[in-house]
Amino acid sequence: MLDLALKGKPRYWIWISFLITMILIGFICWLREHHIGAAFTTGLSRDVSWGFHVGQLTFFVGVAASAVLVVLPYYFHNYKAFGRITVIGEFLAVGCVLIAMLSVFVIMGQPSRVWNVILHPTPHSIIFWDMFVLMTYLFLNLLCGWTILHAEKKDAPPPKWIKPFIYWAILWAPSIHTVTAFLYAGLPGKPHWMTALQAAHFLATAFAAGPSLLIIISMIIRKVSKFDPGQQAINKLAEIATYALIIHLFFIGLEFFTAFYSQIPDHMKSLIYLYWGLEGHDRLVPWMAISTLLAFTGLLIFMFPPLRKWNVTKLIGAICIFFSIWMDKGFAFVVSGFIPNSFDRVTEAWIALNEFLVAAGVWSVGALVITVLYKIAITVKEKAVFDKYGQKQVVD
């Protein structure tokens, strides 16, 4: 089926060339960091030793996990509207897991020693488990997506042996994000991160941001190809995102209550830093203000059925929610865990240009893989007029 990715319109090749260029730029920037040191090429410091890249890991593991939201209703509840986009969800997960794994790889100061993680397996380290669950999830999604698509291409029902793998992937999805949360939630001396709510909160944000991205992608697919993911599916995704977003905002409220009612300074300080600034340090205040504003704009749009159902406002709402959570989870959450530092002082962090370009390269790797897989999937789906329920897939 890979040959299907080799035939495309000029705009397809322009997009592919753009992504490859970004990957090359990112690669050069990554080499630069290892040549002159992270002092000049990242916004990190002794006090804030994790930043943008670890944020990207956190955020994109979530998006990858959210594929379960289209796969589970289809296979466990026979929710037919998602039948067309399960493969879209699975391939999105493949690309996002790649982004997540590469985001960890690029933070390593000694990338050539990465094999040490396998040579000296250390089960008491969460990174070991993170690598294990992400690798497995990558394999499962690639296998399930590819097999189902292959069957579709041959106009045959998916082989029976794939079912256990699909169920395995469904059960695996929450686990990958739980492990991500455990990277943070078990560190003494990092009170902002150390909350039992962490994994649940991560899943809530993932289940808001993931479907939002799927909505955006579905709209793009509809625009550039003859394959239609289906209005019903898109509407349902928006509903799921609404509930998840509400749970996310509720969880933020819970964090505020615990910190401010207990009045334990360490628990309050990171939140004060994020929303009002701490001891005159307020670099992230506008960042969080925008994130909050976007979250409430998204909520407002998605709470009212007419706005949620109208595709123009739906798209705006999805973009708002996606970026709101990206800003929070993809950067602010990580940095604020280090504030105040071990000596009760504030050291701020920001994103360096070099660091951003490395991240852009990493996103481009994910986007390239997703593009190629989608190209194959869409070509197959454009030809398969009816799905296994006899529903029309292609809208003329």
Place this chain on the structure above:
Amino acid sequence: MITRRDFLKIAAFSSLLGLGGAFTINALEKEPGQKVLKDINALKGKRWAMVIDTRKFKTELDFEKVIKACHKAHNVPEIANPLHEVKWIWTDDYKHSFTHTAEEYISDEIKHRKFLLLCNHCENPPCVRVCPVKATFKRPDGITMQDMHRCIGCKFCMAGCPYGARSYNFLPPRDYIKEFNPEYPTRTLGVVEKCTFCNQRIDKGQLPYCVEASEGKIIFGDLYDPNSEIRKVLSENIVIRRKVELGTQPMVFYII
């Protein structure tokens, strides 16, 4: 006995995995690791600990001697920017050293006193728990070791350590070493390093550099030995430790 054929098989397989020579040699080794005889003079202890008598550190020179002795011997790069500096032992004031327990109305003398800070060699170290490659590990004598040659530079230990005791090489360290000591390895870009309680000296029967340079202001010994000097000092003085509430059991005590 390994035949030529076996050797080639192992070599081919490991190079296929991109694991290089080290893996081949490990796979060929019949006995895991070479047994190294311990130096007969090595200091013997079950749990090394340190008491810093902060009353005795009076002048800048008292601190400088200690810090210099350590940093010079261990080829610690001198980086001016506090954001990217590397330090194994350094000073801070009372309020910032004892963040959770600092008393507001304590004497001005103590408020302005400086305190030596270093790795606490915790009995229950979070850094060891989080390291994915065992580059930081616990020795049987309680030293929290750091293998800068295995470290992959993921910086998880820096997030895990609640004492800010770990430094990442944000800059090429060799460019910032003024006087190079050929007795101790230098580090490379992108690895984490910290105080190792001078394990190399303990194994030869010597006290850590800082203890030696302090001329009696720092006491070092075996906490599990009830007859040790350190236990005597601990029983006769009131001591505090940093962030005990976290359950890490720091092994550096401060006499106030």
